[in-house]
Amino acid sequence: EAQVTQNPRYLITVTGKKLTVTCSQNMNHEYMSWYRQDPGLGLRQIYYSMNVEVTDKGDVPEGYKVSRKEKRNFPLILESPSPNQTSLYFCASSLSWGVGGDYEQYFGPGTRLTVT
Amino acid sequence: AQSVTQLGSHVSVSEGALVLLRCNYSSSVPPYLFWYVQYPNQGLQLLLKYTSAATLVKGINGFEAEFKKSETSFHLTKPSAHMSDAAEYFCAVSSFSLTTDSWGKLQFGAGTQVVVTP
Numbered sequence: 001e002a003q004v005t006q007n008p009r010y011l012i013t014v015t016g017k018k019l020t021v022t023c024s025q026n027m028n029h030e031y032m033s034w035y036r037q038d039p040g041l042g043l044r045q046i047y048y049s050m051n052v053e054v055t056d057k058g059d060v061p062e063g064y065k066v067s068r069k070e071k072r073n074f075p076l077i078l079e080s081p082s083p084n085q086t087s088l089y090f091c092a093s094s095l096s097w098g099v100g101g102d103y104e105q106y107f108g109p110g111t112r113l114t115v116t
Numbered sequence: 117a118q119s120v121t122q123l124g125s126h127v128s129v130s131e132g133a134l135v136l137l138r139c140n141y142s143s144s145v146p147p148y149l150f151w152y153v154q155y156p157n158q159g160l161q162l163l164l165k166y167t168s169a170a171t172l173v174k175g176i177n178g179f180e181a182e183f184k185k186s187e188t189s190f191h192l193t194k195p196s197a198h199m200s201d202a203a204e205y206f207c208a209v210s211s212f213s214l215t216t217d218s219w220g221k222l223q224f225g226a227g228t229q230v231v232v233t234p
Contacts, residue, residue, distance in 0.1 A: 004159075031220065040125070042206055043160070043224040056215045059223065090159055097220050103148060103167055103210070107159030 002027045004108035006091050012114045013081055021076045021111050023091030031097035032074040033058070033105070034066065036087040043090065049074055050097060081115045088112050120209050122225035130233050135179075135194040137228050139207030142188065148210035148219055149190040151181055154227075155203045163205075166190060177201070202232045 004025045013019055023032065033048035035058075045058025049068040063085055065077040074093075078085060089112075092105040123138040141147060148167050152160040164175025171183045177200075181192045190207060204227045210219040 033220075033222065035224075040226055042122075042226040043208075045222050045224075048220045048222070050216050050218050050220050054216055056213050056220060058221060092160075098218055103150070103165055104162050105160075107161070109159055 002106070004091055004093050004106050006089075006108040006111050008111060009109065010112050012116065014116055015082055016080050019078050019081060019113075021078075021089060021091075021113070023074045023076065023108060024072050025093040025106070026072065027093065027095065027106070028071065029093035029095050029106075030071070031094040031105075032068065033092045033094075034064070034074070034076050035090045035092065036060065036085075037090060037110075038087050046076065046089075081113075083115050086113060086115050120207050120223050120225040122205075122207050122228050124228055125226065126229045126231065128231045128233060129197045131199055132196050135192075135197045135201060135230065137192040137205050137207075137230070139181075139190045139192065139225060140188055141190065141207075141209045143209065143211070149181075149183060150208040150210075151175065151179070151190075151192050152206045152208060152224075153177075153203045154206065160206065163192070197230075197232050199232050199234070202230055204229050 007022045030051045034046040035043040037043045044060045047066040049055040091108040094105045119142045121140045150165045151163040154160045164173045166183045174180045179194045207225040211221045
């Protein structure tokens, strides 16, 4: 089944304890992206990746890191989480986002993170 | 930088009535525009997209949207609301990044919650 998977789905952690949220897609998609969703703010893009080793900041990259070493995986790393990073996180992927691409994003189920 | 404004955080419509969700964007060049729907406790699903082809775009579930460059708008409509249309709807715009030489940056609006009454 074609899908975007995220792990874990739920996570409660403490301030400063490094964590990684994994994202994997099995559709051979080039484009992958991370978003956070907060009430009243919609989704805000954290980082995106056009392909392996090609990443760029979105609107809210502070406090996050990403890497794209393989096409299928795009982990989100919080080196020192803080309470203001408590949010619902979505990973998404798209076959192609270049010129002439299909521009259709497929979203994962979300990861609800609480930082105390 | 691009921005997206959705007018109205909550919209209530009667079943069978017109659904109209408003989206305005700021851009100096024609962007790529999208509408997504999010059902409770789920990820987002693409409803439709504008990528500089036809200005009237038809999507899934009977939704359509019209790109109006002069008004910098991309409003979403559906002629007749169904109970299953109750969800949150997000407008999004792609902007160009010199770093990646691509339209990979995305901004989303704050969302419009649609309630459908019998």
